Amino acid sequence: MGQLVEGKWQDTWYDTKSTGGHFKRSVAQFRNWITPDGAPGEHGVGGFTAERDRYHLYVSLACPWAHRTLLMRALKGLEDIIPVSVVHPLMLEHGWTFGTDFPAATGDDLYHLNYAYEIYLRAQNDYTGRVTVPILWDKKQQTIVSNESSDIIRMFNSAFDAIGAKAGDYYPQNLRTEIDAINEWVYPQINNGVYKAGFATSQDAYDEAVNGVFDALERAEELLGKHRYLTGNKLTEADLRLWTTLVRFDPVYVTHFKCDRHRISDYPNLYGFLRDIYQLQGIRETVDFAHIRNHYYRSHATINPYGIISTGPAQDLESPHGRDIRFS
Incomplete structure (x- = not known):
């Protein structure tokens, strides 16, 4: 857990003292859109045209927000258009990392970085805020297109239809x-x-x-x-x-x-x-319960200090x- 403050990493948990014990989620700061012709989308600036081999998706297999993007990527058949890097399931003092000592954790396939926050710093060297996934990265402009999952799934739903995405409209x-x-x-x-x-x-x-x-x-x-x-x-x-x-x-x-x-x-x-x-x-292939269970039970020391993983109910x-x- 942690965040960047003016480009410097700080290992800090969520502040609930000032909110009466309530958890308040931060708002995504990168809200640009990929569109078929590069025109501006619902938020942000233009210039992000739907192209093959231009964009890269960073995800955690544990994270439900990132999982949305993997589902839409699978349903729309975007695997050959938008490659993926998978972070390590444990989110500890350095936040999400690109460690590869866990099955299905790929490391950073683009830049071979150690930490996800370094991706944010490539986009904005004085960034202040939480470092979250998913991250939709533009290799051409060397910046983050979006870190808002609800926007990314709508881009995946339609922006790539003319360049090889599968048929199907999930926001008709x-x-x-x-x-x-x-x-x-x-x-x-x-x-x-x-x-x-x-x-x-x-x-x-x-x-x-x-x-x-x-x-x-x-x-x-x-x-x-x-x-x-x-x-x-x-x-x-x-x-x-x-x-x-x-x-x-x-x-x-x-x-x-x-x-x-x-x-x-x-x-x-x-x-x-x-x-x-x-x-x-294509859906079951996006689910990894080892990542899910290890992430939650072993990353949140504030609520599970010994990192014990429960046996869980059978499903x-x-x-x-x-x-x-x-x-x-």
Whole structure:
């Protein structure tokens, strides 16, 4: 854990004293967009044209935010267009690192750097802020295009369609209002809600967060009892954004973040939905439970000082889900 302050690395945990024990997530600072013609996107400046062998993605296999980008990359078949480097699962005094002494940790394939914060410094040598993944890097301009996962998945959804991406629109025009509305409660209550519960340092902050988590899970459970996916019978980005939290919930968040009122496996529709997406082509290959469990249990010394990894509840994500038949 840590952050850069005017280009200098500092090993500091989150400040919850000034917020009444509440965890407050920092806002992504790099918000440019790749577009088919290089025109400016929804944020930032222009000049980032969709091209082969120009962009590089840095991810953690443990991180749910980075996982979103891997899901969209797989669904859109961008593996040959956007290569990936995978950080080491442990995030300790130097933050995310490019150590390779853990299976599937690749190191920095571009510059052979040691730490992820060095990528940020290449983009802005006086950067102040958290060093997070995913990082979408532009090799041509030698800068970070974006470190905001919600933007990156929308770029991957459509920006590369003319240069070899697979067909498929996961943010279709006719569903955007509904997708945006679902994202508006899934993000604060579930995606970020588990962190607000796990990193809370007061009982009131924890109670507020964990109640929000389970209120929203009940809401999602009800929706998924009506149709295969959140907006109907078409897979969209809303499903991917929810799913990366669900796949980590029972192995990590139940125990480590004290979100233990229920497990995902206690919800018939959510558990079926979890298995349904896991079994889609290319998805299971993006999941690495060794990275996930080692990262959370061994990186957060403030809440698990001895780094003990729980055995975790058993899950069988390969078991039949029946949702394709139920909602056919």
